Amino acid sequence: MSNDVYQLNSKRLRVLWSNPEVIYYIDIDNDRALPEYAPRDEFEHLMAKSELKIIEDPHINISMTFPESGSKSESIQNRAWSAIQDAISAEPDVYLKRYRGKLLTQAMDKSGATKQTIYRWFRRYWQLGMCKNTLNGQYNRCGGLGKTKKIGDKKLGAPRTRTPGDGINVDDNIKAIFRVAIEKCLLNENQYEFDYAYNQVLIAFGVPLPCKPEHLLDVPTERQFRYFYNKEYSPLEITRKRKGEINYQKDFRPVLSSSTTEVSGPGSRYQIDATIADVYLVSADDRNKVIGRPTLYFVVDVFSRAIVGMYVGLENASWVSAMEALSNTVLDKVEYCKQFDIDITKEMWPTVGLPESIIGDRGEILGRHIEVLSKAFNVNIENTPPYRADWKGIVERYFKTVQVKMKPFVEGYVTKEAIGKKRHGKDYRQDSTHTLKEFTQMMIKIVIFYNNEHTLSEYDPDKDKDLPNDLPYNPLDLWEWGIQYRTGRLRRPSPDIVKVNLLPHTEATVTEKGLKLFNCYYTCKEALDWGWFEGNYKGPKKVTVAYDLYSANVIYLRLNDNYATFVTAALAPRSRAYQDLTMWEVWQRNDINAEVAATSKLKTRSGSVNLVNDLETIASHSKASQPVNKALTKSEKVTGIRENKRLERQQERIKKYDNQDKNTQADNVTPLHNGKLSLKSYKLPTRLKDILKSDSDD
Numbered sequence: 001m002s003n004d005v006y007q008l009n010s011k012r013l014r015v016l017w018s019n020p021e022v023i024y025y026i027d028i029d030n031d032r033a034l035p036e037y038a039p040r041d042e043f044e045h046l047m048a049k050s051e052l053k054i055i056e057d058p059h060i061n062i063s064m065t066f067p068e069s070g071s072k073s074e075s076i077q078n079r080a081w082s083a084i085q086d087a088i089s090a091e092p093d094v095y096l097k098r099y100r101g102k103l104l105t106q107a108m109d110k111s112g113a114t115k116q117t118i119y120r121w122f123r124r125y126w127q128l129g130m131c132k133n134t135l136n137g138q139y140n141r142c143g144g145l146g147k148t149k150k151i152g153d154k155k156l157g158a159p160r161t162r163t164p165g166d167g168i169n170v171d172d173n174i175k176a177i178f179r180v181a182i183e184k185c186l187l188n189e190n191q192y193e194f195d196y197a198y199n200q201v202l203i204a205f206g207v208p209l210p211c212k213p214e215h216l217l218d219v220p221t222e223r224q225f226r227y228f229y230n231k232e233y234s235p236l237e238i239t240r241k242r243k244g245e246i247n248y249q250k251d252f253r254p255v256l257s258s259s260t261t262e263v264s265g266p267g268s269r270y271q272i273d274a275t276i277a278d279v280y281l282v283s284a285d286d287r288n289k290v291i292g293r294p295t296l297y298f299v300v301d302v303f304s305r306a307i308v309g310m311y312v313g314l315e316n317a318s319w320v321s322a323m324e325a326l327s328n329t330v331l332d333k334v335e336y337c338k339q340f341d342i343d344i345t346k347e348m349w350p351t352v353g354l355p356e357s358i359i360g361d362r363g364e365i366l367g368r369h370i371e372v373l374s375k376a377f378n379v380n381i382e383n384t385p386p387y388r389a390d391w392k393g394i395v396e397r398y399f400k401t402v403q404v405k406m407k408p409f410v411e412g413y414v415t416k417e418a419i420g421k422k423r424h425g426k427d428y429r430q431d432s433t434h435t436l437k438e439f440t441q442m443m444i445k446i447v448i449f450y451n452n453e454h455t456l457s458e459y460d461p462d463k464d465k466d467l468p469n470d471l472p473y474n475p476l477d478l479w480e481w482g483i484q485y486r487t488g489r490l491r492r493p494s495p496d497i498v499k500v501n502l503l504p505h506t507e508a509t510v511t512e513k514g515l516k517l518f519n520c521y522y523t524c525k526e527a528l529d530w531g532w533f534e535g536n537y538k539g540p541k542k543v544t545v546a547y548d549l550y551s552a553n554v555i556y557l558r559l560n561d562n563y564a565t566f567v568t569a570a571l572a573p574r575s576r577a578y579q580d581l582t583m584w585e586v587w588q589r590n591d592i593n594a595e596v597a598a599t600s601k602l603k604t605r606s607g608s609v610n611l612v613n614d615l616e617t618i619a620s621h622s623k624a625s626q627p628v629n630k631a632l633t634k635s636e637k638v639t640g641i642r643e644n645k646r647l648e649r650q651q652e653r654i655k656k657y658d659n660q661d662k663n664t665q666a667d668n669v670t671p672l673h674n675g676k677l678s679l680k681s682y683k684l685p686t687r688l689k690d691i692l693k694s695d696s697d698d
Contacts, residue, residue: 003130007055008046016126017091024095028059028127035095035126063129065136073137080121080135083111088125165217170228174220177204178228187233187241194229198222265486266479267353269302269382270309272325272360274317280432281439290432294439297325301351303482305456306475307447308351312440320549322360323502330354330498340441348448351479353490354498357382377491377501377563451475500556500566503546508555510541514572515555517545518583519590522555524569545569549583 005028006013016024016035023043027033046052057063067073087107093099107118121135128134149156151169160167170178178201185197207215274297283289295317299309309329315321328336333349357380374381434442456473471481483490506517510532514521523533531537546556546566557567571579578586 003057005055005057007053008051012055012058014127014130016095016130024092026123026126031123033123033127034097037095057129059128059134062136062138063131063133065133067133067136071137073139076137077132077135079111080124081132083107083113084118084121084125086110088122094122163217167221168218170220170224174205175228177201178220178225179232180204181225182229182233186229187238189242189244191242194226198225201225264303266301266303266306266351266482267355267490269357269359270299270329270355271302272297272299272309272322272358274298274311274321274325276317277312277439279434279439280429281434281436282432284435284437287433287435290429291436294436295321296443297321299325299329301355301475301479303486304475304478305459306351306451306479308353310443310447312436312443314436319504326354326358327495327499327502330493330495332495337444340437340444342441342444344448348452350476351451353492354379355490356380377493377498379491497564500546501563503548503556505544505546505558507542508545508557510537510539510543512537513574515543515545515557515569517547517555518552518586519593520552520575520578520586521572522569522575523572524557524567526557526567527569547583552578552581552583552586 002015002017004015006015006025012028013025014028016026018024018040021040022037023040024035024037026035043052067077084107087094087100087103090099090103094103104115104118107113108115111118113121124134125131151171155166156169157167168174181197181200181204185192185200186194202211202216202219203209205219207219274295277294277296280293281291283291291314294312294314297309297311297317298307300306301308309325309327311321311325311328313321313324315324330352332346332352334344334346337344337349354377359382452474454474456475456478459473459478467481471477508515508517508522510516510527511521512533512535514523514533515527527533530539532539544558546558548554553571555569557569559565559567578589581589
């Protein structure tokens, strides 16, 4: 077909004219090319052998670009077109050399153009697309767009008109200085000013210090530096470097989708996150005591935007408080609200169940505890990358919405004003009036309002378009519609089973005193029946248990991989001192006991060292007191041991009697018998007849 472009080896050919016998064509890449012809069957033969292939027109943009009305480009086009219009219409004569000369002469006479100019117009028309637009003034080729000009002795660019001096060209050495200054000062998260970076360029260039105005005449100008900066570095690259990859992904990346596109109905995905509420609370026991700011957890269903679970408490954002929020998703909300003296109906908060997947922060949803939730209920756990809170944009937005809603009604609300930084500044902590229970009541009321009354202004329906047009974009309306028409995602297990499976899991040790966990001993009827605590027990010494951080009274035995079964074990009598304590208190008491034991160990060790020293002193003294000359033989020395012992015992008795006699006499006692009454002897008898002998005074 006429004007088609073909590829033959390394050549690109444009068909100019054809009939059943011959085809005229031209090489579109040769600046001196002229039309050629070939038999049609030869063309078809090359195409059959796949040596000749049709390709896309590489100059389609030129032929489809029209000049602006009244422009110089349009004037050039009209002049060229009027000169060659008659010649190019004479097909196929214009493609033959013997006829083309006559047509060329007529075009020259008509336009007054030279032979070279007419041939240039012919080639442009034939090579670029065979239409009038190919004759436009191609000013886009002027100026060497994208090409760096060669640096010579002359200063490039317009000459200066006001600033003294001629300036200098930016060569490769100056470009290297520019790049170092840009990368160290501008393309990093320090976000230094452009002026600071240019000053570094001047210093690196060798400007004398201290600098004077005359020193800045023949240096790279700020305009040259800015031109290089904007030319070599794209705005996207600059933003990524100056803001950091994390902030770019969070705040500057294109947002072409939404969270709703990733879910199909209620329970497809929950988002969970925590924040510190912007209000200070007081103690319920003593309202004069400020207890700080509570932790607020929300669990939000992505499809309906309904808040399906929450936690308000004083625990820090951790797995413990996240567990409470997740447990709340399967609780009967009527019973939950009754704990805070709020009466609702089941229809006001019907969101009960576990989702197909949960997305949260790595801090709470990463670790061995969450694996139990994943295995027990087949919940897919997703973690956001670090610093990517935008992956949980729905729940993040809810925190701001809820706290703005409560701001007019709470005292002790946190403001941006720094405490104590300004004279007469207000300390909002002093205004605290609400207890934790009262604050929780407010949060429940706000959640119920948003679930039932709030209209979502930016909700985007999914691709199936089966969402009724008259359905209000309200969380509970979307929830109820999704439950009816998008079922199969939500799971509703027993709250007790969910609670046990969400508790932290660890291993307890089987001992003769009971199941040992955190130095506490537990027992249960099943373990007694199995003989775990018998002295001849030969079974496993470790058992997996779940424990409640809020109570050390019971633990839950996990005997197998069936997460629906568990056995409750209570504190043994020997661990009654830990009754009604939390696990945090148990750990605190264990720490104290460990510290006391460590101190006692040091005391024992120091006493042991002193004892060794004293015993060595006595032993050395005994050894030194031995007679030097040994007159007795070995056999003589051990002869008469019994008699020696008797004599030594007699000496010990005399010493004890003398000490007692001295202690019983008093200097200020007057004798009643004027000294005539003899004192009774308390000397211990040494022989049997002395023991049987009667005393006349008795």
